[in-house]
Amino acid sequence: MAAAEFAYELKRASFAYAPDTPVLDEVTLRIASGSWVSLVGPNGCGKSTLAKLLGGLLAANSGTVMVEGRELTRESVPEIRPRIGMVFQNPDNQFIGSTVEEDIAFGLEGRCLSRKEMRARVKRYAEKLEISHLLAKHPAELSGGQKQRVAIASILAMKPGIVIFDEASSMLDERARGELLQIWQDMRRNGDYTLISITHDAEEIMASDRAIVLRGGAIAADKTPAELFADEELLQACRLIAPYRVRLLQELRNRGMDGAGIIHGWH
Amino acid sequence: MRGKLLIGRSIDTGSWVHGVDPRAKLTAMLLYLIAIVAVGSWPALGVAAVFSLAYMTATKIPLNYYVRAAKPLWVLMVFIFAVQCFTVTEGTVLWQIGSWTLYSGGVSLGLISASRMALLVSFTAILTFTTTPGLLNQGMAGVLKPLEAIGISAQRLTLMMSIALRFIPTILDESQKIVKAQAARGADLRELPWKEKGRMLVSLLVPVTVGAFRRAEELVLSMESRGFQIGAPRSEYHLLVWKRRDTWFVLSFAILAAGVLAYRFLM
């Protein structure tokens, strides 16, 4: 498939659940194919709504949303949706099947794939996410981190080009969060996927290419993660805290020391 | 939290009953239901009991699991027994208090009715004990297919059942958690007098309902983002092959039903 240059091009896209109270107010942005973008901002800034708009689960009231060069409309949604996968916050509520195997197969059944193709994909993506030994398990027997792996396998098995993670790590423990970050880095490596992640997690933002800051339904900043974490005022507004390492460097700099020179030796 | 949930949990012992086609099992259960309803005498009950025990043993699942499956309904069984004792006026007089007389026919019928109930509940547990929910759904879809001729969507019905089977345990777990959370706030149902219990019910019902709706909402989003559309054609992940063994399985239940019916109405 010839990949479009941009996974998304939004032009003045607005959305409101109720008239006169826009949740998204004329959002214009471009996301390059194969890039990894963090969507950040305080709660209620419209991040999740934007994610649903990008996922084709909501339609913009005005403006345009282009996905891989095609405009998202009511008519084109059924054709464009298969290009986009979404992983949500609560691992339990997106586990549709009653076993891991069935859950991965759920989306494939909807594509009317042959049984042979389904089995092959279940096997392949279970291996990829290292859950082959769990295929027969019921969700009650899995940890949150394992369930999120299943959710990702279910999405990737449908071969999307874009994967949107809506606070997908926030209910996981420290270790599972680290593993998820690793999965994202693997997905990013070959450039097969455009990753969009809504997150508060400093490490996750730091690992991405670009941070888009939403405030009051509009884009307040569009920076590299390093720039974002250097902007104390913006961090306050987004209710974020920089990674420990970044804060330490700042404190050392405040004391007139060359933080980078000191810390570098430790790695 | 793993609770004490028997609903929707299969126990894999690898017996031949586990391998029976789910459509055969569902049909067999319907025949069993007919047979049990028709049981009206001690010999018929005896035959049904022996038949049931034989199959229960064949599943290699410890018999006390079947007993436990019927346990929650013991109040209902006692009630059925009592009703028969009060209303039937056949046989010899066993006991007389004031205007009320207990007849031997009442006791006999009461025992038969209560035993029927116990058999039915514990035996139908075979279905969920030996079949994974996914297979059960697919079996259900097969059995219900004829209904489409009269305009009932089998897909809708099975979807409803599969989601119920998948989420009832989760919601029960969550209810248990809320019961505990409220107990920690001094509303322990076990320690409160009866008239207070009613008042406490709202402190459980509101959070459980709100939680169930939140889950439903997230589940719908997740299904939609995996391309699910109600009524759209789907392929099936599990392959169901009807074997000769399945025919014999159904036939054995048909013979039981026919026998019991014949005994009841012809003898």
Place this chain on the structure above:
Amino acid sequence: MAITFEEVSYAYDDGSLWRSGALERVELEIRPGTFTGIAGTTGSGKSTLLQHFNGLLKPTAGRVRVLDAVVNAREKAPKMRELRRRVGLVFQFPEQQLFEDTVEKDICFGPLNFGMSLAEAKERAKWALSLLGLDESVLQRNPFHLSGGQMRKVAIASVLAMDPDIIALDEPTATLDPQSRAELAALLSTLHREQGKTVIVVTHRMEELLPYADGWVIMKNGRTLFQGTTDALVREAAFLEQEGLAIPECITLWNKLAAEYGLEAEKPCLTPESLADRLAEVLAAEGGAGEREGRRA
């Protein structure tokens, strides 16, 4: 001791096919008036442990002492009412337990259940709200119309309003934004310092509590892998990491620094400010960066 566990085991569905051991011969001591963090991977038994603190779960073996109550595996449990008031337990996502149509009614639920008068309960509601830094105007609002972070605080206030001696919270900061998490951790520390409460917090983000906690309990597979002071935890970090615990960066950075400058015996500096201060001192004492580079080469 506020809480003592003697060889406590607990199994869900004891005696069935699904029996699953959640706690295995746990020994635990938590002193009154301390701030304790509990960490460990998912399924290590942290939540099960917490539910033994106020008698919601009864051990299947061993003995639990909490304040002056004793719960033995083999004996019938005593009436838990008084213990429940004195040990406040805040579950994961406590906002999901709210049910009344005003914040005030919801916070008064606990105190009223424990036999306080309405006037007293309302006083307590105000007090608890102020402890969590919420404005009194919230009292008459519908809890379901508050933001997620505010709902969380209201739910915690509803347990605090019972004025417990011990308050144990299961991942109170989960899913909140980083600044709300830091604020909540600081509030819990205030409860401990200013109100003298014994505070016990289960967390997946150890770095949040490290500046405040006196002691730590690390769980793995239903057993206590570690119990001791924060300083001891920092010293044992390598071992704990080997056992699968994710060690926060503030600890690994400190340990590297301590190894490099021989500071192992010192109290660890676990915030960027304190670490930067300490580094400045160390470097000044060494007589500047040039000499340091020379020594390293």
